[in-house]
Amino acid sequence: MNDSPTSLPLVERADPPRTVAELRAHGSRVLQAARVPTPDADAELLLAHVLGISRGQVQAKAVTGSGVAPDDRIAYLEAVERRAAREPLQHITGRAPFRSLELAVGPGVFVPRPETEFVAQLAIDALWAVPSERPVAVDLGAGSGAIALALATEVPHASVSAVENSPRAFIWAKENVRTVGAHNLRLVFADLGEALPELDGSVDVVISNPPYIPDDAIPRDPEVRLHDPAVALYGGPDGLDVVRSLSRRSLALLRPGGSLVIEHGELQGAELRALLDADGWRATATHRDLLGRDRATTALRP
Structure with missing residues (x-):
């Protein structure tokens, strides 16, 4: 029997990823295996976050064969594992883009979605149409402050109030308002x-992205199901309990002719219009987002 080392089977071990290109490829493979919806984009965004550079710079460094320091390699591999476990990308980076803004987000606050940018645009358009030097807008259920900050920064002559009742979400919103510096x-x-009774009858636009998922409709995506706060997701047996309260409060807040904008699920448009019609709203209309799905319903205060 020959026990010399040369008689043992040889096992080739792949070198660990060391360059930007190798790390990006590794991240993409891991995230794809974990069924993350956008593995290539997330791999690049995580690498950009760890390296403190833009996504475009990551792509450029991948082409030029740039290396990555050991500490950054370890940080990136850890970030990829967190994302593979379906922790939201925005929780890992601590940032979420929304229109022209970049907001701080994390556990305890609903992560703003790209489709809500379309909903915000409806309110922004309505605000710009108000023939007043100081139009008034209210965001009911502000979460991270995304919608309210979009209104305040894109309609700088408006006066915007943002209402939130979750202590954890309020902290995130307060930080974002401070960082953005929206003095209006x-x-x-x-x-x-029950919010803002002092504004009753004087508001031009009310907007809300309320919780609208029915209690027994569990979201498919682990990022939503496991990480978004339940108070921002579920709206009672039919998903519209908060909308009923929102409708009543908005009728009091808005001036006659004022606009209401509500985000909702893609199958709720008809039911939500019926609810608003029954409350006395006029000109109710449901609007489709860029993917052709019902996304928001608007109405005018009688």
């Missing part, structure tokens, strides 16, 4: 059903 935005801790 007031953040208020209150329940949306």
